[in-house]
Amino acid sequence: MSDTHRFELPADFTWGTATASFQVEGAAREDGREDSIWDTFCREPGRILDGSNGDQACDEYHRYPEDISLMKEMGVGAYRLSVAWPRIFPSAQGRLNQAGLDHYRRVLDMLRDQGIKPVVTLYHWDLPQYLQDAGGWPNRDTAKRYAEYAGVLARAFGDSVDTWTTLNEPWCTAYLGYGNGAHAPGIRDYDRALATVHHLNLAHGLGAQAIRAELGDKAWVSVTLNLQVNRAESGSEEDLAAKTRADLFANEVWLGPMLAGTYDQRIREAAQGITDWRFVREGDLETIHQPLDVLGINYYSTNHVQARRIGEGSTQAGVGPQGSLPDQEANAMPAQESVETLPPRGELTAMGWNQEPRGLTDLLLEVSHRFPDLDLMVTENGSAWEDEVSPDPSQPGGKIVHDPKRVTYLEQHVRAVAKAIQDGARVTGYFAWSLLDNFEWALGYTKRFGLIRVDYPTQERIWKDSGRRYARIVKDNAI
Template sequence: MSAPTQAQGAAAGRTFPDDFVWGTATAAYQIEGAAAEGGRGPSIWDTYSHTPGRTLGGDTGDVADDHYHRWEEDVDHLVRLGMDAYRLSISWPRVQPGGRGELNAEGVAFYARLLDALRERGIRPVVTLYHWDLPQELEDAGGWANRETAYAFAEYARHMARELGERVDTWTTLNEPWCSAYLGYGSGVHAPGRTEPEAALRAVHHLNLAHGLASAAVRDVLGQDARTSVTLNLHVVRPEDPDRDALAVRRIEALANGAFLGPMLEGAYPQDLLDTTESVSDWSFVQPGDLELVRQPISVLGVNYYSPVTVRLFDGTGERSEDDGHGASKHTPWIGVQDVEFVQVPGERTAMGWGIDATGMSDLLVSLARRYPDVPLMVTENGAAFDDEVTVEDGVRRVHDPRRVAYLHDHVAAVADARDAGADVRGYFAWSLMDNFEWGYGYSRRFGLLHVDYDTLERTWKDSAHWYRRLAATGLLPAVTEVDPQA
């Protein structure tokens, strides 16, 4: 392991209060497997991953980590890690196979058992109702481009509140609607794989509407004190040249952040968003009263952060970069933006090709706190993919992942910096509990604290898991060298 950097050494000794929440996160399609068991119906990710050429190596979530059958073992790992909370998602097609109508009792019972086990072991369940696995029948009827999907989602949320009720600590409506709308319906690199810019904007609005309707439904069932939330992958957008590229930043921020923060927290879509997309849509699908429905009180705003992006205005000369800020894509997810380029800045990158810059974390949290001072924040995803190798030392399987430990260390330190600057950040969830199906990348990218052997499905703690266990136990930021399993 390399020696700690000066910054990492300086961060040692940072402390968090006893009520700060330490957790880790997963998503149903990425870990559960059992795709055709227990009454589960097909989702758009089943269809997409089984379509040749859509995922790397043709990988699917049919088996994944087999969490559906191994959940008790995985809860044991969470207990060993000392987690205060666990962020998981419910597979909509497992509990309501067609997205409407009767519930699947076997699917509901699976989550009831899991949630009960978590609570019995002192772990608070943070439940995401939608982490991208839309029932295929709803997509066949238009998917998120169809307004009716928002109403179907609200009824599903109502059912879950009735069935699972007080087992859940916090109800999160959506995970990263940016991805669902722009990658699913704009660039087509996520399910359902459509490349229809106007449909992507419809999806943006209908996801926002779904959030508002579902939040109201949960509180209607469980009372106004029910904890509701939404998780957004908010972008930290930086100009290559502050004097030249301010407009480029505004346009990307409008599409990435304003499209969701605006209606959810302010009750309006930003004018920059409407101006940027006017060549694609007039937004007439926003009906009178919609924005009042979207803007619902939330108990906490979930923030996912991995990497900042740098942009510049394209001057029309030369060949325009095809990079979309998240890896090259044939179709850009940035609807209506023709004069903005994404710039790859020098520096270390993860296996996803994402730049590593922890200052983006603190910048994002502080800016959110200043803009929405009354909204508590929670980091609901943060982590890094690297190429991990299993070694055997004295008969014990080990995974040494110093780059991941350093990444987590620096980003947790950045959360402390944001708190010192006044941001009301109440918790941190590492992505992810274990290696899993990484969407279009299949099983080629590993984000987990636990290594998964996809032949045997054996879980092995990485050094990052031992480091994170120590952090959760003490609330004191460990040095990057503190990875001893016995300590």
């Protein structure tokens, strides 16, 4: 499909946009909410690039009616949001916070009233601090507490949720949170990182069971993975082996247990000397391997890897989407001493990531070929750039952001999705990241991904050309 051809998406294709609770909500001390690991992390000097925090963020906790109106104007049919676990169970005593449930009930009802399907992520990184104090994700009990939380939300919200997403990007939680320490809770211990991998897998399985125990087969259950597209720099045996090694820890630690009920034996072999796998118990893999109605895939860029040359000191397998500070990218995954990630090439986004739309096409086709009966959704895709506000001549006193590079990125990646569908991939939806500029984790407010600009001091929402372009794509259901 060349760029000059028009491709119409399937009539039932879902167009959406996405945010995450800690990145947009604010209201950190309201209605009973207590600290998450990210509140704690933000208070530690030097952790966040600009010294900021999520106390106010985009104030979406109060401004969600305005933001839902923006979605309605954009024309999207779905909104991917996350629930803040510390709003639902704020304390270690397990007391249910009704004010938290009531807030999300109001949001879900308003979305439904506007004809926008809620796609709800149960865990988008904001673990309650009291659970971290008890050991966090390396502690098996956290997966059990997660299942209780998932069951409560399923019982409370029922049919109001269109799709239940158990986890967002567990790769980041495990390797950035507990491996290289670039994300909350800031721990550097690969044994604990691999325990976290397993307990996140277990939480996914237990959570899916809890949701279906409440809602039965009518519950539409998903998980979102930031599967990495690792490109071998050459066809040499050594470079292909480096790619395989990177794939094992980036992708297979999730795909194998969740979709096939097994860990690839090569993962265990590669992690020798790091962990003894004592945290994997009999019956766990059967619990993890739950039926999925849809697999969410987050995609931003690719990694080009080669075998590490002896004596060369360059980065090891680095971070993917929503990653860490540039100087913290090395050593993101365990047992990668033989893998070298090459510097990205071409025009880079403000995150320092390359632009390779073909990687999205290849990824969707590869996953569809491997799991032919599984529907896929692109649950995040977008780019950060240095934006400037300009006067909008179409309205007196109005403002606009002209962001041609984000428009180009958007168009190229929607075309990449269309190409994958044309070639046989089972892709049922696309969610642009993000509806709003927001708190970009360890980078604070220094990077902007939004289709809508947020002026943080005033909380004014300002349209960008990319938001208007996305609205046209959605309206046309074509690219």
